[in-house]
Amino acid sequence: MEKELLRVEELTVKFRTYNGEVTAVNNLELLLNENETLGIVGESGSGKSVTSLSIMGLLDEATSTVTGKALFKGNDLVAMKEKEKQHYRGNHLAMIFQEPMTSLNPLHKCGNQIIESMLIHTDISKADAKAKAIELLKIVGIPAPEQRFNEYPHQMSGGMRQRVMIAMALACDPQLLIADEPTTALDVTIQAQILEVLKELRDRLKMGIILITHDLGVVSEVCDRVIVMYTGKVVEQGLIREILDNPKHPYTEGLIAAIPNINDQKGELSSIDGMVPQLDEMPKGCSFHPRCPYAMAICKEKRPAITTIENDRKVRCFKYSTEEETEVTT
Numbered sequence: 251m252e253k254e255l256l257r258v259e260e261l262t263v264k265f266r267t268y269n270g271e272v273t274a275v276n277n278l279e280l281l282l283n284e285n286e287t288l289g290i291v292g293e294s295g296s297g298k299s300v301t302s303l304s305i306m307g308l309l310d311e312a313t314s315t316v317t318g319k320a321l322f323k324g325n326d327l328v329a330m331k332e333k334e335k336q337h338y339r340g341n342h343l344a345m346i347f348q349e350p351m352t353s354l355n356p357l358h359k360c361g362n363q364i365i366e367s368m369l370i371h372t373d374i375s376k377a378d379a380k381a382k383a384i385e386l387l388k389i390v391g392i393p394a395p396e397q398r399f400n401e402y403p404h405q406m407s408g409g410m411r412q413r414v415m416i417a418m419a420l421a422c423d424p425q426l427l428i429a430d431e432p433t434t435a436l437d438v439t440i441q442a443q444i445l446e447v448l449k450e451l452r453d454r455l456k457m458g459i460i461l462i463t464h465d466l467g468v469v470s471e472v473c474d475r476v477i478v479m480y481t482g483k484v485v486e487q488g489l490i491r492e493i494l495d496n497p498k499h500p501y502t503e504g505l506i507a508a509i510p511n512i513n514d515q516k517g518e519l520s521s522i523d524g525m526v527p528q529l530d531e532m533p534k535g536c537s538f539h540p541r542c543p544y545a546m547a548i549c550k551e552k553r554p555a556i557t558t559i560e561n562d563r564k565v566r567c568f569k570y571s572t573e574e575e576t577e578v579t580t
């Protein structure tokens with residue numbers, strides 16, 4: 251039976267800016283089970299990274315407000331005091347980023363950086379921590395791990411650094427791993443290897459993984475379910491296979507059309523016309539209407555609500571519902 255790991259309810263993130271308050275994430279709901287990978291997909295500016303940072307409690311409280319709930323095994327991460335959040339981040343949650351050099355300290359040997367969090371968050375001895383770090387380097391596919399343990403980040407390739415960062419994230423046996431564009435900076439072969447490592451780790455450690463990416467092709471490699479975000483809202487969600495085979499939301503359709511296809515003789519890449527709007531310049535009505543090939547008159551006036559169209563499949567579009575949002579949002 252599936253065991254619930256993380257349940258996010260009505261998560262809303264607002265930022266204070268010179269132009270007033272803007273909403274970066276709007277009433278987001280999600281569910282992640284143990285041993286499951288959930289993809290969150292969208293272009294830059296869709297709110298996917300802000301979602302992950304708010305779940306991790308890593309947003310600056312001086313400039314942002316987070317409301318709603320992020321229930322990790324029933325414990326609300328949003329409501330926790332900073333000290334408790336730190337405890338959870340050290341012991342139960344971990345995050346990896348696109349660019350390893352933002353997480354790795356160039357002045358310290360990679361091995362020492364892996365054992366550091368173990369020594370801080372657990373009562374493991376230094377010798378055992380070193381043995382575990384070498385084992386982790388082996389698990390993430392680093393050859394000659396004993397030797398690599400003593401190397402500095404600049405001595406490694408981008409792919410190796412990304413593996414070190416994954417090893418670092420796993421140091422305290424997290425149950426939830428958030429991977430934010432973990433393969434974006436890597437070439438296709440290394441990308442496939444890193445995704446394979448994540449899959450193996452999920453199954454071996456029974457972790458829940460949230461994979462954040464702009465690339466639906468990456469999601470199709472590792473995820474069971476996917477959430478598509480646009481301007482801080484979920485616009486479509488469901489099983490990855492069903493969404494790839496039969497996208498309902500025009501934005502999802504555009505993202506799928508943008509996945510490179512090696513069978514396409516012309517080799518042309520498709521893209522969605524226009525840009526994601528700035529948070530303080532949201533158009534009236536459906537925020538996707540200026541880019542949507544199916545936009546109707548109602549789309550320019552009203553905001554569609556998210557509705558369930560079948561089983562776990564949800565979509566936010568007037569093509570599938572006449573419901574509109576009632577809440578007042580930016």
Ligand code: SF4
Nearest residue numbers: 536539542549567568
């Ligand atoms: Fe396009 Fe209208 Fe659907 Fe928005 S609500 S995605 S503009 S058809």
